[in-house]
Every structure is written in structure tokens, then in C-alpha cells.
Amino acid sequence: MTFENLKLELSGKIAKLFINRPKKLNALNRATIDELHQAFEILLKDEDVAVIILTGSGEKAFVAGADISEFADYDVKEGTDLAAKGQELVFDYIANFPKPVIAAVNGFALGGGLELAMSAHFRIASDNARLGLPETSLGVIPGYGGTQRLPQLVGKGRAMEMIMTGGMINAETAKDYGLVNHVTTIEELLPLAEKLAQKITNNSMVAISAAIEAINANYKDGVDGFNIEIQNFGKSFGTEDFQEGTQAFLNKRKANFKSYVSTTKTP
Ligand code: COA
Numbered sequence: 071m072t073f074e075n076l077k078l079e080l081s082g083k084i085a086k087l088f089i090n091r092p093k094k095l096n097a098l099n100r101a102t103i104d105e106l107h108q109a110f111e112i113l114l115k116d117e118d119v120a121v122i123i124l125t126g127s128g129e130k131a132f133v134a135g136a137d138i139s140e141f142a143d144y145d146v147k148e149g150t151d152l153a154a155k156g157q158e159l160v161f162d163y164i165a166n167f168p169k170p171v172i173a174a175v176n177g178f179a180l181g182g183g184l185e186l187a188m189s190a191h192f193r194i195a196s197d198n199a200r201l202g203l204p205e206t207s208l209g210v211i212p213g214y215g216g217t218q219r220l221p222q223l224v225g226k227g228r229a230m231e232m233i234m235t236g237g238m239i240n241a242e243t244a245k246d247y248g249l250v251n252h253v254t255t256i257e258e259l260l261p262l263a264e265k266l267a268q269k270i271t272n273n274s275m276v277a278i279s280a281a282i283e284a285i286n287a288n289y290k291d292g293v294d295g296f297n298i299e300i301q302n303f304g305k306s307f308g309t310e311d312f313q314e315g316t317q318a319f320l321n322k323r324k325a326n327f328k329s330y331v332s333t334t335k336t337p
Contacts, residue, residue, distance in 0.1 A: 071108075071109075071112060073090070073105045073108075073109065074101060074105065075089065075090055075091050075099070075101055075102040075105050076088060076089060076090050076102070076105050076106065076109055077127060078109060080116075080118070080119065083118065083119060083120035083121065083267075083271045084122075084123065084264060084267045084268065084271070085113055085116075085119045085121070085122045086123045086125065086260070086264075087109055087123070087124050087125070088125055088126065088127045089106075089124075089125075089126045089127065089132070089133050089186075091127070092126075092128035092130070092131070094134075094137070095130060095131035095133070095177075095178060096126040096127060096132065096133045097134050097135055097136065097137040097138070098135070098136050098156075098182045098183070098186070099140050100140060103156055103160055104159070106159070107159040107160055107163060110122075110160075110163055110164060110167060110337075113169065114168070114169070114337070119169065120169060120170075120267075120271045120275050121169060121171075121172065121267035121271060122167075122169060122171045122172070123174055123260070123263045123264065123267055124171055124172070124174070124186070124187075124190055125175075125176055125259075125260065126177060126183075128177070129177060129198070129256055130178065131179075131183070132174075132175045132176050132177055132178060132179040132186075132199070133178070133182060133183030133186055133187075134178045134183055135183050136152075136156075136182035136213075136214070149210070149213070153213035153214065156182070156213070156214050157213075157214060157215055160189070160214075161185060161186065161214045162189070162215070162337075163337050164186075164337075165189045165215075165219075165286065166282075166337035167191075168279040168282060168283070168337060169278075170191050170278060171189075171190040172190060172192060172193070172194065172263050172266060172267060173186070173187040173188075173189075173190035173192070173193040174193075174194055174195075174259050174260055174262075175187050175193055175194065175195040175196065175199045175201065175241075176195075176196050176199065176256060176259055177198055177199060177200070178199070178200050178238075179195075179199060179201045179202075180200070180202050180203070180204055180238070181204055181212065181216075182213075182214050184201050184203055184216065184220075185212060185214035185216045186214070187201075188215065188216070188223060188249075189214075189215065189219070191282060192251050193244075193249065193251060194251055194252040194253070194254065194262055195241040195244060195245070195252075195253050196241065196254060196256040196259040197240075197241050197242075197253055197255060197256070198241070198256055199240070199241040199244065199250075199253075200238040200239070200240060200241075201238060201239050201240075201241075201244050201249065201250075202232060202237055202238035202239060203216045203220060203233050203236065204236040204238075205233070205236070206233060206234065211233070216233070217229075217233065218289075220232065220233065220249075222289055223247075223249050224247040224248060225247075241253040272325075273327070274309075274311035274312075274314075274315055274327045275311075275327065276306075276311045277306055277309075277311060277312075277315075280303075280305065280306060283298060284299040284302050287299075314326065314327055314328070
């Protein structure tokens with residue numbers, strides 16, 4: 071499928087999804103939000119795809135935020151709907167996606183851009199990356215999950231400072247904060263993302279999907295994460311992958327996991 075604002079590259083079990091509006095620093099307009107949802111729906115159903123790498127086209131920006139030109143004249147209801155729809159279609163959808171999503175932050179990740187990166191399961195960054203939530207400089211607050219995910223990742227005090235000042239941090243500080251796991255040169259960013267994705271594909275995608283659900287449960291109100299872990303741990307014992315993984319270990323051979331994550335389960 072071709073997109074107006076995205077570029078999708080498939081190679082083996084790895085999908086690379088580029089936000090592709092480089093002239094607008096990949097700012098997220100409504101059409102891009104809709105296409106992102108469509109793309110992830112396709113990737114969910116595609117049994118050949120195990121891991122998704124999310125990045126921005128060009129060398130300047132991952133995503134420089136929600137498209138300010140689109141929401142500048144919104145009223146209260148339109149603003150509320152913008153945040154609600156975006157969270158449902160893209161940000162929560164990606165956070166709960168049953169296949170691993172890695173954000174490769176290749177430049178500015180601001181506002182909705184940092185929120186998009188934070189929806190991914192983990193992040194790596196190039197050394198030119200600049201990350202921040204500048205919404206208060208526009209008279210709004212982060213609306214795509216930033217007030218929730220940033221404190222989860224960096225701690226409340228750092229999140230408060232970043233959101234109040236609206237300032238940007240560089241890649242090394244982001245690593246120091248735990249916001250990104252690795253920093254590399256821009257040239258090495260996608261190769262590193264692919265290396266990590268490749269390593270993930272050696273493991274059971276069914277188990278990884280169950281682990282994503284259990285880890286996310288820790289951050290959901292009214293959900294007992296320890297109980298989700300017990301349930302998903304137990305369910306693992308009924309999977310072909312568990313038989314394969316344990317038999318491979320006991321027979322001193324490499325596991326060959328065949329099954330893919332269930333495509334019927336929506337995030
Ligand atoms: N929404 C809409 N358009 C955006 C955008 C956004 N969030 N971020 C960048 N753009 C557009 C610019 O308007 C410009 O378009 P133009 O060439 O048609 O004028 C183009 O992308 C290039 O951006 P420019 O500002 O010229 O690049 P720069 O290198 O001088 O500055 C930034 C880069 C990221 C510092 C600057 O673009 C910026 O501050 N963007 C907004 C960041 C923001 O507040 N995001 C949160 C939104 S909630």
C-alpha cells in the first residue's frame with residue numbers, strides 16, 4: 071500500500087515505517103495520523119512482519135510535533151477531540167501494539183513527535199536528536215500522552231521541568247534520563263535499529279507479545295500487573311513456542327520459532 075505521508079519498507083521480518091513529510095519536519099497533520107493508524111493495522115495483520123522500526127524521513131527531524139497550522143483555530147471541543155482521537159488511533163494503539171515497535175529518533179522529536187517516540191516500546195537516537203515537549207510555549211499542554219508517558223520514563227521532576235520550560239534536551243541527556251536506550255551517529259541509527267530488531271526476531275514473538283501486555287499493565291489504572299504476568303506466564307506453557315524453546319535448550323540446539331503473534335488480537 072502506498073501512503074501520502076508515510077513510507078513503508080519491508081525487509082524480512084522487519085518493517086521500517088518513515089513519517090515522510092520532511093519539508094514540514096514530519097509534523098503530524100490529521101492525514102498522517104490517519105495513515106499511521108492504517109499502516110499499523112496493516113502491520114498487525116501481516117504475518118511476515120515481526121518488528122516495526124518507526125523513524126522520520128530526512129536527517130533533520132523524527133517528528134517536529136503535531137501540525138500547528140491545523141489546530142491553531144480549534145475550539146475546546148475540537149481540541150479535546152484532537153487529543154482523544156490521536157491517542158486512540160495512534161499513540162495508545164502503538165503503545166499496546168502486540169509486535170515490538172522501536173523508535174529510531176533521527177533529529178527533532180518535539181511535542182507530538184516525542185509523544186510518538188514515547189509510544190514506541192523503546193527508543194534509540196542519533197547524536198543530532200533534540201527532544202522536548204514545547205506545548206506550553208504555544209499555550210497548550212501535551213495532548214498525545216506526554217504528561218503521562220514522560221514522567222513514567224524520566225521521573226516526575228524531570229518531566230515537570232521539561233514540560234514547564236518547554237526546552238529541548240540533547241541525545242546524551244535523553245540517554246542519561248532513560249528516555250532513549252542508545253545514542254549513535256545518524257549513519258549508524260537505522261543499522262543499530264535493524265540489529266536490535268533482528269535480535270528480537272530470534273525470540274518467540276508470542277512470548278514477546280505476552281511480555282508487552284504484562285509490562286504495560288504496570289502503567290494502567292485498576293489493572294494488577296502481577297496478575298497479568300501470572301496469567302500470561304501460565305498461558306505460555308500452552309504454546310508451541312514454549313515447547314520449541316524448551317526442547318531446543320534441552321537438546322542444545324537453536325530454537326526455531328515458527329508461530330507469529332495472533333493477528334486477531336487488536337491493541
Ligand atoms: N507544525 C507545522 N509545521 C511545522 C512544525 C509543526 N509542529 N514544525 C516545523 N514545521 C514547518 C515550519 O513551519 C516550516 O515550514 P515552511 O518551510 O513552510 O515555513 C518547516 O517545517 C521547516 O521548519 P523551520 O521552523 O523553518 O525549521 P528550523 O530549523 O528553523 O526550526 C524547529 C526547527 C523544530 C525548532 C521549529 O520548526 C519548531 O519550533 N517547530 C515547532 C515545534 C513545536 O512547537 N512542536 C510542538 C507542536 S504541539
